[in-house]
Amino acid sequence: MKSFEFLSTNREEKPRKCGITMVLDKGLGLETASSLMDISGEYVDYLKFGWGTSIVHEQDIIKAKVEMYKNHDITPYTGGTLFELAYKKDKLEEFFSEAHNLGFPAIEISDGSVNIPHEDKLECIGLAKSDGFEVLSEVGKKDPSLDKELSLDERIEYMNEELQAGSSLIIVEAREGGKNIGIFDKAGKAKEDEIDYILNNVAGDKILWEAPAKDQQVFFILKLGNTVNLGNISSDDITSLETLRRGLRGDTVGKI
Numbered sequence: 001m002k003s004f005e006f007l008s009t010n011r012e013e014k015p016r017k018c019g020i021t022m023v024l025d026k027g028l029g030l031e032t033a034s035s036l037m038d039i040s041g042e043y044v045d046y047l048k049f050g051w052g053t054s055i056v057h058e059q060d061i062i063k064a065k066v067e068m069y070k071n072h073d074i075t076p077y078t079g080g081t082l083f084e085l086a087y088k089k090d091k092l093e094e095f096f097s098e099a100h101n102l103g104f105p106a107i108e109i110s111d112g113s114v115n116i117p118h119e120d121k122l123e124c125i126g127l128a129k130s131d132g133f134e135v136l137s138e139v140g141k142k143d144p145s146l147d148k149e150l151s152l153d154e155r156i157e158y159m160n161e162e163l164q165a166g167s168s169l170i171i172v173e174a175r176e177g178g179k180n181i182g183i184f185d186k187a188g189k190a191k192e193d194e195i196d197y198i199l200n201n202v203a204g205d206k207i208l209w210e211a212p213a214k215d216q217q218v219f220f221i222l223k224l225g226n227t228v229n230l231g232n233i234s235s236d237d238i239t240s241l242e243t244l245r246r247g248l249r250g251d252t253v254g255k256i
Contacts, residue, residue: 022231080110140173
């Protein structure tokens with residue numbers, strides 16, 4: 001039983017179909033991660049093993065962390081960089097096998113760093129689905145100059161095609177910094193007109209908005225409500241975001 005629950009806005013319990021929170025694990029130790037999930041795991045839906053961090057840590061630690069997250073009803077998944085490397089090196093079969101061996105129930109498919117023809121990306125989504133994985137796919141480039149070459153209509157087309165190919169969620173690229181990329185300007189402020197255009201053309205409950213900064217999280221919650229799907233949340237900010245969703249901080253109190 002929690003304290004002062006009578007003052008809190010209720011939230012849908014897991015497994016949630018909306019109000020999803022995706023947290024970025026940048027290399028937490030097992031004990032640290034386990035302790036964090038003991039206190040905040042109920043507020044986390046997806047846990048991304050960032051970038052290529054799974055390569056530089058021992059397999060038994062990765063396996064133990066994956067199992068621990070699943071025990072908290074969290075879906076752990078591999079970051080898109082691993083998929084992109086596997087695609088580039090023509091090692092997709094080995095990549096899928098290793099992900100299964102480590103216990104990952106889901107993978108991210110992206111083309112943020114490696115040039116992948118969109119038809120190939122769609123085919124890879126289908127391959128991963130047929131191999132038993134849940135797929136989250138990401139739209140956008142990590143290099144801001146390349147990302148700007150993608151028109152808004154192209155992004156929307158890609159998002160809808162990737163959903164049709166089997167992705168359960170579409171991640172809107174913002175990187176860890178959330179500035180000068182995708183839907184955020186150089187100062188990290190959301191481009192509201194572009195967000196509205198996306199929402200008019202893509203199912204909102206299928207979008208996972210990367211929003212690493214507090215101001216970005218506040219923006220989305222005030223604009224779309226506390227059931228908005230948010231990602232790339234720092235492990236340090238899990239409780240902070242949950243209090244924003246429940247109207248327990250000055251930014252959202254009385255507004256949820």
